[in-house]
Amino acid sequence: MEFDLSQQPEIVQQAYGYAVQAWELAMSWLLSPEAWSQFGLLVLAWLLAGLISRRMRPALARVIDPGEKENLFSTPRRFLLQFLPLISPLLAYALTGIGESIVRSLFDSGAVIAFGKRVFLFLAARALVRDIITDPFLKLLGRYILLPIMAIYTVGLLDVVSARLSETIVGVGNIRFSLMTLVRGIIAGSLLFWLGQWSNSQTTALIAQNKEMRPSIRQLLIKTAEFTIFAIAFLLLMNILGIDLTTLAVLGGAIGVGLGFGLQKIASNFISGVILLVEGQATVGDYVELDGGEQGKIVKMMARAAILETFDGRWIVVPNEDFITTRVVNYSDSGSANRYEAPFSVSYDTDINKIPPLIEAAVASHPEVLDVPYPPDCELRGFGESGIDFAVEFWVNGLDDGPNKYTSDVLFLIWNALKDAGVEIPYPQRVVEIKGGLPKETP
Structure with a gap:
């Protein structure tokens, strides 16, 4: 049975031709x-x-x-x-x-x-x-x-489809390519992207296992490996697509001009990030306070900025340049201990000579309070309006007012020690003197 498809689109005629060939082939096989x-x-x-x-x-x-x-x-x-x-x-x-x-x-x-x-x-x-x-x-x-x-x-039909895709040319502006090139690019790009992600995750895990390196050096090696892997994947994809790599020189020049004008801050932050990773001034896990008042634990260091997490769970994005150009206080550097103090007052009726050893012994009983570099030290700070002011200094490995409440624990210890010793904790008192006596009541 034959049909006149001369008035139909070319794709319909081709599909009909393939169907006729398949039918003839099937009949020849059956007979x-x-x-x-x-x-x-x-x-x-x-x-x-x-x-x-x-x-x-x-x-x-x-x-x-x-x-x-x-x-x-x-x-x-x-x-x-x-x-x-x-x-x-x-x-x-x-x-x-x-x-x-x-x-x-x-x-x-x-x-x-x-x-x-x-x-x-x-x-x-x-x-x-x-x-x-x-x-x-x-x-x-x-x-x-x-x-x-x-x-x-x-x-x-693989050869037929490949030939048809190779013959079909599409253009975007001045760029012209075949559909076969586009399909090949999609397949190769997808595989290279997955392979790059897998290689990067394996490399990151391998570098992270080396605990002998400083954290900053590990972060630098991880970022370098990530950049290298995806750069190689990009060059391979350009080669598969048949794009002349010499044309990338023009793109590199354009990027250079962009860095010179509009991308100065990005370039500065990127270079600052590299310096931070090399010198190790601040790294992931450190609790830092910047000159601008930002403070928190560094949870992530990226190419452009670092992310600080505050004790109340907020994230602060700080450009890497701020770590280089401003004053930075690192509370966690090399795992050093930190000193805190807890102020308190006692009544003027107290024998103040007994207070320092009493409070120092009470604070030293806290399991997190250190004897090195210094044991607890109770100091007389002054004579206030309502009582005698003291403060006890103590050292701990950690940060107060976050996951740990060291000052709160120490104040509880001070309160209990003073109560057990019968020492009165004063409260504000005022004496009001009325000159001339009270006014007389008029009848």
């Missing part, structure tokens, strides 16, 4: 003894591969699976264990390849065999995406890129 013999060989190869796979997979699993043992080969063996679902389709492909040479020698034809081999490869790709790949991004690529390509390859 050909050679084709039926090849179909039989494909079915036999698939059944035999399934039988061998059911017997082989448990044995291979027992040999490859390392169990709970941890050694140099444990990780590679667990990696190989994931690919056992591919045994059946790949074995069917191999058995079909052996039978193909026999069929071609007998019938001088192997079109059905070739089609069956492509089907087995498609089944292997489907098993790879469905049963083996666990990464969400790679599974997405396999589902929407690998499987469609394998389906086109299975029906024998």
Whole structure:
């Protein structure tokens, strides 16, 4: 049955032509003894591969699976264990390849065999995406890129589709490229992006395990590795797309001009960040206070800025340049102890000579108060209006008024010690003198 499609669009005519060719090919296979013999060989190869796979997979699993043992080969063996679902389709492909040479020698034809081999490869790709790949991004690529390509390859249209995509040219401004280049760029860019992310995470974990390095040096190495990995990925992508890398010199010049004018602060903050990581003046985990009043724990250091987390949970973004050009107080540098003081007062009726040893002993009983560099020290500060003013100085490894409440604990200890010793804690008192006496009541 033929149809007159001369008035239809070209794509409709081409689709009709491919449909007619497929119909003629299917009819020739159905009426050909050679084709039926090849179909039989494909079915036999698939059944035999399934039988061998059911017997082989448990044995291979027992040999490859390392169990709970941890050694140099444990990780590679667990990696190989994931690919056992591919045994059946790949074995069917191999058995079909052996039978193909026999069929071609007998019938001088192997079109059905070739089609069956492509089907087995498609089944292997489907098993790879469905049963083996666990990464969400790679599974997405396999589902929407690998499987469609394998389906086109299975029906024998991969060369036709590739040629059509290569002939179709699109342009964006002065840039012109083929759809094949665009598809190749999307596939290569996706794979390189994932590989860069994976390599960066592995490198970061490896560097973070080295506790002998200073934290600032580890951060610098992590940032350097990240920049290097993605720079290599970018250059590889440009090479795959066929873009001349010499043209990047123009882009580099433009970036240089931009840095000279509009990106001065960004460049300054980036360089300041590198200096911070090299010198180690402040690093992740330090509690710092800047000259502008910003204070908090450094939770993240980026190329442009550092993030401080305050005790009340707020995040403050501080440009790296502020750490270089302003005064910075680092309370956590080298794990040094910090000194705090707790003021209090006693009544004028108290024997003040007994107060320092009493309070020093009470404060020293706190488990977090240090004897080094100095033990607790109670000092007389002055004679107030309502009582005698004292203050006790103490050293602790940590920061007060955050996760730790050292001053509050010390004040509790002072209160209890004074109460146990019978020392009165004064409260404000005022004496009011009325000159001339009280006014007389008029009748």
